Amino acid sequence: xxxxxxxxxxxxxxxxxxxxxxxxxxxxxxxxxxxxxxxxxxxxxxxxxxxxxxxxxxxxxxxxxxxxxxxxxxxxxxxxxxxxxxxxxxxxxxxxxxxxxxxxxxxxxxxxxxxxxx
Amino acid sequence: xxxxxxxxxxxxxxxxxxxxxxxxxxxxxxxxxxxxxxxxxxxxxxxxxxxxxxxxxxxxxxxxxxxxxxxxxxxxxxxxxxxxxxxxxxxxxxxxxxxxxxxxxxxxxxxxxxxxxxxxxxxxxxxxxxxxxxxxxxx
Numbered sequence: 102x103x104x105x106x107x108x109x110x111x112x113x114x115x116x117x118x119x120x121x122x123x124x125x126x127x128x129x130x131x132x133x134x135x136x137x138x139x140x141x142x143x144x145x146x147x148x149x150x151x152x153x154x155x156x157x158x159x160x161x162x163x164x165x166x167x168x169x170x171x172x173x174x175x176x177x178x179x180x181x182x183x184x185x186x187x188x189x190x191x192x193x194x195x196x197x198x199x200x201x202x203x204x205x206x207x208x209x210x211x212x213x214x215x216x217x218x219x
Numbered sequence: 220x221x222x223x224x225x226x227x228x229x230x231x232x233x234x235x236x237x238x239x240x241x242x243x244x245x246x247x248x249x250x251x252x253x254x255x256x257x258x259x260x261x262x263x264x265x266x267x268x269x270x271x272x273x274x275x276x277x278x279x280x281x282x283x284x285x286x287x288x289x290x291x292x293x294x295x296x297x298x299x300x301x302x303x304x305x306x307x308x309x310x311x312x313x314x315x316x317x318x319x320x321x322x323x324x325x326x327x328x329x330x331x332x333x334x335x336x337x338x339x340x341x342x343x344x345x346x347x348x349x350x351x352x353x354x355x356x357x358x
Contacts, residue, residue: 124319128319131312131315131316134312149278149281149282149285149286152279152285153279153285156279176261176264176265179258179262179265180261180262180265183258183262208268208269208272211272211276212272212275215272215275215279215280218279218280219279219280
């Protein structure tokens with residue numbers, strides 16, 4: 102296999118996929134921040150009616166769910182990298198990885214429940 | 220010639236990570252400070268995710284819970300935490316945009332990347348100050 106710029110990428114992807122997903126999700130999150138900011142500017146005021154009005158339309162709910170999916174995937178890659186850099190014992194690291202995944206899934210479902218109760 | 224530099228001993232048998240005690244002697248460049256703060260701010264937001272979701276729930280559930288949300292966010296500890304998380308978001312956002320540009324090979328040269336790391340702090344810190352003034356009711 103050629104090494105360097107001619108390296109052939111095979112099954113393990115050398116982390117390329119995670120690297121790319123972290124950047125794509127970052128752009129999605131920037132877009133969502135701009136969307137919420139624009140919605141508030143359009144609303145023109147900041148009270149309960151304006152704020153809940155932003156998240157009332159179904160397209161905005163779906164956009165928020167997509168943003169939270171992006172956030173959780175983004176956070177998973179980032180936090181996993183932190184555990185991999187600083188936590189060396191395999192058992193502790195595995196527990197942290199599993200805990201992080203379960204916690205992010207919990208937050209994801211929680212967000213859906215919050216959104217559809219508006 | 221004696222070598223008293225703890226970072227680069229005259230002979231070292233293996234490549235290893237920096238040791239904790241050596242951190243004090245290591246002068247991290249500005250880009251390195253921006254980079255480690257990107258990590259710190261990201262972890263901070265991850266750890267405070269339950270608080271943020273709880274506040275999101277409170278702000279949306281009903282008009283009464285919205286009032287409780289406003290009341291909570293005016294507490295002193297809450298104000299400090301919100302400014303801290305605001306800094307984390309602003310730094311993470313600004314540094315993140317810089318990293319995306321670097322990935323596109325924009326400003327990857329030594330001088331340009333040093334300047335852009337200064338620009339990250341020059342944008343995120345004043346914005347944090349504006350946020351702090353707003354949260355603490357100056358305007």
